[in-house]
Amino acid sequence: MTDRIRFRVRDAMHSRHPGPTQAKMAKDTGMNKDALSRALNGQRNFSATELAALAKTLKVSLSWLITGDPGPDGSTTPHSVESPGRIDRLAQAMAFPAGAYREVGLSTSAVTSIGDGISAEHAARMVARKLSTALGPRFVDDLAGAVEGAFGIGVFVVAEGPAFDARAMSDANVTYIVVRATGAWYQANLVLARELGELLAERHTDLAVRGHAAELWARRFAMELLLPEARLRSIDFNRQTPRELATFLWDAGVSAKALARRLSSLGIHRGPAMVHADEGTLQLLVWQDPDCLSHRRAGAFRAPRIPADLYAAHLTAMRQGLVDGTSLAWMLDTPLTEL
DSSP, X not given: OHHHHHHHHHHHHHTSSSOOOHHHHHHHHTOXXXXXXHHHTTSSOOOHHHHHHHHHHHTOOHHHHHHOOOOTTSOOSOOOSSOHHHXXXXXXXXXXXXXXXXXXXXXOOOOOOOOTTSOHHHHHHHHHHHHHHHHOTTGGGGHHHHHHHHHOOEEEEEOOOTTOSEEEEEOSSOEEEEEEOOSOHHHHHHHHHHHHHHHHHSOOOOSSOOOHHHHHHHHHHHHHHHSOHHHHHTSOTTSOOHHHHHHHHHHHTOOHHHHHHHHHHHTOOXXXXXXXXXXXXXXXXXXXXXXXXXXXXXXXXXXXXXXXXXXXXXXXXXXXXXXXSHHHHHHHXXXXXXX
């Protein structure tokens, strides 16, 4: 993978007219000239930061630079119906983990896609059993850890802006999901489940463009995974008390709004307790159980998170002088000087 990336960087440089010298390329991207030369000759790896700068300077898609996959029209240039600034930030957030894996020579398992004949609901029931095996029936206590353990992929939480809530990435070497840092763990669970559904629905290598049909399938998958229809139909919501509602939301690991949408889609009457859903999920949970904020789940998506094996590999590589720590600092949202 390393050689293929440096060859694509060389191709992008040579395709420009006039082609930039290595000295100019290093200056434009803020790289050291010697570091660029050694990376192009295969003597060192490009860091994720350097790849992001190269993609911007060379005006090529960061997705193509890392994965080699062109856009839907075969183009290697960044383009989308969405705003360029949004895509740039999204592409950068998604590219950093791929670069981090590549820098230390790690790979992950791949998620086997679900066949066309399997419904989202059936797939969700299959995955629930798989996650329960990895972490037990209360897998929502650490959904990120359960997904990693069950599927062998990476789950990252990054301190990114409002450009995205979560995205999945898969290529020949690595498969991972990136979730934006948030204190609303009950919302993060749902988008993490949705992105797992994206991976199951189809191999997703494009960093910015989503297939509409696959996304609808993934959303149904996420709802069934966290809010199984059979469980909802076993509850008499007309008799549910506010405390029982709060307990249910905690056990399910979802927001009150998600539950309301799910009940409406299934034609289940919400019941009088759901009026408290308008107060917001966190307010409802704290009102019923003030100690819920001290549970580890409350901070599961608040701080940056990277897979333990990747973290350990980068620390080892830093001690050996093989990487400069830039990628690890970005993933941990920590100044490089503090690593």
